[in-house]
Amino acid sequence: MKSRDYDLEAFWMPFTANRQFKAAPRMFVSAKDMHYVTDDGRKVLDGTAGLWCVNAGHCRPKIVEAVQKQVAAMDYSPAFQMGHPSPFRVAERIAKLAPGDLDHVFYANSGSEAVDSALKIALAYHRARGEGQRTVLVGRERAYHGAGFGGISVGGIPPNRKAFGSMLPRVDHLAHTHNLKENAFSRGQPAWGAHLADELETRIIPLHDASNIAAVIVEPMAGSTGVLIPPKGYLERLRAICDKHGILLIFDEVISGFGRLGPCFAADVVGVVPDMITIAKGITNGTVPMGAVIVRRGIYDAVVNSAPAGAIELFHGYTYSGHPLATAAAEASLDLYQEEDLFKRSQAIAPYFENALHSLREMPHVVDIRNLGMVAGIELEPDAGKPGARAFNVFLRCFEKGLLIRTTGDIIALSPPLIISESQIDELVDILGGALRDSGRD
């Protein structure tokens, strides 16, 4: 290991076992295309697109140059009551990519802020239409919607909520859709589970009354909680119930957006048009922080047209909404995705990825392998009394052998950059298979 000219103590690392990490750090110092390089000079194959964000691979010259050029031309421009061209151009392009009449874009700086913004827009929309009593927000168990108070309230991951006292009031949760007994080793969307959406109509609506419910927010494919693929027909049913009762449907596509599942959005995979889509990560290929909410025209019109002329219509926003570096990175990323037809490539390589991953079925402790597009989850039987330890051990072994994977509890998540080649998929599966085999011997 390289000797360091800095100390590790002061940085309180996010979602990290700080003491364990600082005792045996894992450091990246550079990245190119499909690989990271560690501080001791080892190449590591990126099996996770960083954190589900580097869809076109690392340090792509087009994006790097666009950001360099922008920082030299205009580093910052005020986000309130002033504009600069790039966020308008990006919004127009996102509106063209989004399904249906989702054609307005509100910028934030992260997925968490995008989620908070979407929840606030839902409340503001109902209020603007004279239904200000609609304040109940419905999330789902095991959902991850970021780390803000809005996100953890509608989110459903117990450790993310446990230490933080009061959440938003008036929140309820649907049951999650994960069921190993019915759906283990499904390829693509599992057949069982569409009926789980009915709980919205049979339990939640009667409890709160539809007239009080503002919105339902779900990840169409729940990534961070361990790759939960939507059952066939489930999202369609949620849409129908929300429509029937005037409830907004928000898809959190922070992970699933920008080709991760093949088409640009998960909404396109299932043919469901939500009322809002939250995005982040892939919008800038992970290069500069950015989040956004894509909003249906009717929502924008209702909020904006209900305010007096000359008045600010939505009292919400961030100093860095539409930051010049972020929008420059977004424009270059969208160019690159288009030039390389990356979403088509994602669809084309997905069957190879699926077959390769499912070849690990007989490995020790594997209880499920599931996949959709360029995402896969491998669930391991937990070691008795040590939840998460088995998968983390596989993570460490993979890292030693030159592969980055991600684990949540005892679930391994894979989401490589969409430029991965067949031979790199073979390499990924080879290293992962070896690590599963070796850790099975412990």
Ligand SMILES: Cc1ncc(COP(=O)(O)O)c(C=O)c1O
């Ligand atoms: C579905 C979803 N929503 C929101 C977030 C939060 O994004 P950020 O970490 O940029 O705040 C994430 C992050 O992984 C996510 O997966």
